[in-house]
Structure formats: structure tokens, C-alpha cells
Amino acid sequence: MLHWFFQSPVTSAAGQVGVSNECAGDWYSYCREVCYTIVSQNDICVGGVGLHVEVDESHVFKRKYNRGRLTAHEHVWIFGGICRETKEMFVQVVPDRSGATLWPIIQRKIAPGLNHNQ
The missing domain is CATH 1.20.5 (Single alpha-helices involved in coiled-coils or other helix-helix interfaces)
Structure with a gap:
């Protein structure tokens, strides 16, 4: 370990x-x-006023060069985010990367902040 x-x-x-x-x-x-x-x-909400949250999705468990045995987790997507300042984070397995899937997670896991571009 x-x-x-x-x-x-x-x-x-x-x-x-x-x-x-x-x-x-x-x-x-x-x-x-x-x-x-x-x-x-961890059912935490990251971000907030004056804080920056970076989000990304990733495809995991993909076979390299399509070699090796097939696994049940061949097409697993994870979605997560991290607050730059506090280093708090969240991660969640998602079935796909569609807006209908990710938007509710964003609303639940990321605290609203001020938009500095307005």
C-alpha cells in the first residue's frame, strides 16, 4: 500500500x-x-463564492490496443470535480457524458458562486 x-x-x-x-x-x-x-x-458540496471548481470526466478500464480479456467494466465513465483553493473534491460513476446526466450532478455537488464575467 x-x-x-x-x-x-x-x-x-x-x-x-x-x-x-x-x-x-x-x-x-x-x-x-x-x-x-x-x-x-462524501456528500459534500464543493466551491462557492470566490472559489474555482474544475470538473472533468474520464473513461476508465479501457483495454490498450484492444488486447487482453474483456471485462464487465469495459465502458465505465467517471465524473468529478475539485476546488482549486480548498482541494475538496467529488467523484461519481456515470452511465454517459450527456448533459442530462451531468447537469443534475453539477447542481447537487457544486455550490453556486459569483460570476466574475458579468
Whole structure:
């Protein structure tokens, strides 16, 4: 877990700990899953007056060069945001990137602030 925390490559961690690359990869996946579970259960609202929130979506679990075995999570999208100033964040699995899907999440998870362009 310490290697995962310090972002060591999986192969390096496996060699130093004395386990297979697959075992180290499973532990890295477990650590990511624990972090996701904790962050996704935080029902916080980020941002607010004078604060900046960056949002982005990402496609995860895609096979590289279409090689390897197919997984049930082949097409998983996550959507999240982070406040630049406070470092508070949210992340959520979403079925797609449509406005109908993302807009309610934005309204629920991001506090309104002042628009400096008006």
C-alpha cells in the first residue's frame, strides 16, 4: 500500500515486496477502490463564492490496443470535480457524458458562486 501511495510502478513494488506483478496490481486496484468508496460517500458540496471548481470526466478500464480479456467494466465513465483553493473534491460513476446526466450532478455537488464575467 505504501508503494501505491507513493505512486511507485507496479512492477517495482512487486519486485521490492517479493510478490508477482498480478498480486501487486490487485493491491493497487484495491487501494483505488477504497479511495473511490470513501470519496463517493462524501456528500459534500464543493466551491462557492470566490472559489474555482474544475470538473472533468474520464473513461476508465479501457483495454490498450484492444488486447487482453474483456471485462464487465469495459465502458465505465467517471465524473468529478475539485476546488482549486480548498482541494475538496467529488467523484461519481456515470452511465454517459450527456448533459442530462451531468447537469443534475453539477447542481447537487457544486455550490453556486459569483460570476466574475458579468
